[in-house]
Amino acid sequence: MKYVDEYRNSKEAELFANAIRKSTTRPWTLMEICGGQTHSIAKYSLQDLLPETISLLHGPGCPVCVTPINLIDKAVHIAAQPNVIFCSFGDMLRVPGSKENLLTVKSKGGDLRIVYSPLDALKIAQDNPQKEVVFFAIGFETTAPANAMAIYKAKLDDINNISFLVSQVIVPPAIRSILGSSENRVQGFLAAGHVCTVMGYQEYEPISQQYRIPIVVTGFEPLDILQGIYLCVKQLEEGRAEVENQYSRSVRKEGNLSAQKIIQEVFQIVARHWRGIGEIAQSGLGLREAYAQFDAENKFPHEVHSQERSTECISGLVLQGIKKPNECQAFGKSCTPESPLGATMVSTEGACAAYYRYQSV
C-alpha cells in the first residue's frame, strides 16, 4: 500500500537497527508518547531489533486510557436515559466505569451507536429531532479539530438536540508532568506525529530546553519509530537536546493553522483529570462559554460518585512510564482484555493490551 508499505520494509529496518546499535554506547531510556506508537512497537516486536541498552517506556497518549472514570460513569448514566442516542468511538465501549461500561448499557437496551466521526453524530441528531443525541468527545489534539468543527456546525445550523460530553486532553502539559516527577526515568521522547500534524512542534521547544531533553516528532510505521529512536539516541550520545522532526512528510513546524483556529474558536484550556495520573493543570480543552449550550454535563446535570474497582491495577504508573505492563501482578491473570481492571488493558492503543496481544517469541 502506497505510503505505508515503504515504511514496513525489512531491509531498511535492519539498516536502522544497525545504525542504532552502532551509535549506542550506554543505556538510554526513551518514551514514545502515543498509544499508536506503542501499538506499532508491540505489533512489529521492534524491541527485538534494539540493543538491550535501549529501554522503551510507554507514554500516556492513549485517549481511551486517560479518560477519567468520572466521565465514563457520566457517559453510562446519560446513555441509559430513555430519550438519548449516545454516540461514541468504538473502543470507548468496553472501558470499565465504577460499576458498568457502555456496552452493558447497550445490552440493557440503551441506544448506543458507534460512529467514526463527530459529524456522523450531528447527522444522527438531524435525522432524529425528537431525540437527544450525545457525542462522547474524547481524545488528544488529533480529535479536537473534528470535534470542534461538529460543535461549531451544530451552533451554526441551530441543531439543538445534540450535546457533547467533552474530555479533550493535550500532550505538552503531560510531558511536563512526567519530567517534573521525582520518579521520572525518561531521557528522551518520541513525540506523537499526528498530534504535531495538527499543532506543529514549536510548543515542545521550551520543554526540550528547560529539561535538557531530546524530543523527536515521530510517525507510526515501524521504520518511522526506528528512525525516531535513532535520532533520539544520536542526540543523547552527542549531548544535544533539541526538537527534531522525523515525521516531516506530515508535520510542519507551525502545524495545521486552520485546525488550530477551529480548536481556538470552540475550546479553551482547562485543567483535566487524567485517569490513573490525577489532575494536571492546563492539560485539557473545555467548551468556551459561547458553546456552553452544547455541553452534555450542563444538559444532563447528574452527580456521580466514582470509584476505581481494582486496587491491583497499576495503569497510572504504566501511563507515566514508571512501570511496564508486565510488571503488574494482575497482568494476564486477573486482568485480561476480556475482563480488564484498567483502561490500559481495553484500548488497542493501551500499553497493557498491546503487551497482552502482541507477545514476542
Add this chain to the structure above:
Amino acid sequence: MNKNNEDFSNCPLPIDSSSFITLAHGGGGKLTHQLIEKLFRPAFNNSELETQHDGAVINIPSEKLALTTDSYVVRPLIFPGGNIGSLAVNGTVNDLAMCGAQPLYLTAAFILEEGLPMELLWTIVQAMKRSADHAGVKIITGDTKVVDKGKGDGIFINTSGVGVIEHSLKIHPKSIQPGDVVLLSGDIGRHGIAIMAAREGLGFQDQVESDCAAVSHLVQNLINAGIEIHCMRDLTRGGLATALIEMAQTSAVSINIIESEIPVREDVKGACEILGLDPFYVANEGRFVVFVKADHAKYAMEVMRKDELGSQASIIGTVMEAPKETVILKTQIGTSRILDMLSGEQLPRIC
C-alpha cells in the same frame, strides 16, 4: 440490486393483497401453503423437494457422510458481493467441504419477521437458488416461521447440509504434523470490511465486495488431484488468525506463517488502516486454509490457482513441533511475534 429487482418481475407473489410477510404466512394455513407453493417450491425446484411430506427421503451413494448446520443472522441482509441467502448456502456448503465431503443436500429453515417485504424475501431466495446451483447442491426440505414485528431482524436462516466422503483421507486437526505446509486459498478480509462498510455507511472510494463463495469445487479438485490433505478450515468470524490458533491448539503444534506471503487487497488494507483493524482477524466467507504434506504443497498451489476462486492461493507457512499450541507470525519487517486469539469484537479505534 437492479439485477435482483429484475428477478422480482418473475416472482409469483404477492398472491394476495399483501406485499409484506404477515403473521398468517407462518400460521400453517392457506397463506403458509401459498408461500411454500408459489415462492419456495418454484425457487428450489427439484425432485426431492417433497412439500406434501414431513421430510425429504434421499438415497445416499456412500457409506461415509458429513453433516453440518449453521444459522445466519447477518445485517444488513443485502451487502456488496452477496446477501443472507447466498451466505446461508455457501457457509454450510463450505463447512461440509472442510470435512472433505462433496456437498449434496441442504435443508433451509426461515424465521421471518412480520413486515418483511416479499420482494426482499424473493431476492434472498433467488440468491439461495443461484448459490445452490453453483455449488451443485439441492435444497430439499425446509421450514418457515413468522415472528411478531420487532421480534426478529427481518429474516434469520438456518441451513443444514449433508455431504458424502468418497476418499480415505483423514482430514482433521489431529492429522496435522510437523513439516506440513499451510496454504491459503486467496486474499483475506473482504467479507468483514464489506459488511462493516455497508452496516456503518462508510463511504470508501472503492466499494469492497464480500468474498462470499462456495469453495467445494476447489476442495474437490485438490482431493481429485491426489493431494495428501491433513486438515482444512474455512476462515469465517475471527479471520485467518483465529482459525490458525484454534488448529495449533487442537493439534498441539506450532504454526509459523509469513506476513508478506498473505494476500490482502489494497482496498481492504486501506480500510483496515483507517479503522484500526487487523485484517488477520477480519471475517471471510469464501477462503480457507489447507494443511498438506510438504512435498505436495507446490502441486496443491498449482491445482488451486487453476480455479478462479483460488487464483491467489499461496503457501503461507509451515508446521513445526514447538512451541506447541502457538502461531508465530514473521512480520513484514522481519521480526517475529505470537498471534493471539482476539478478545471480543474488533472495535474501530479513535485516532
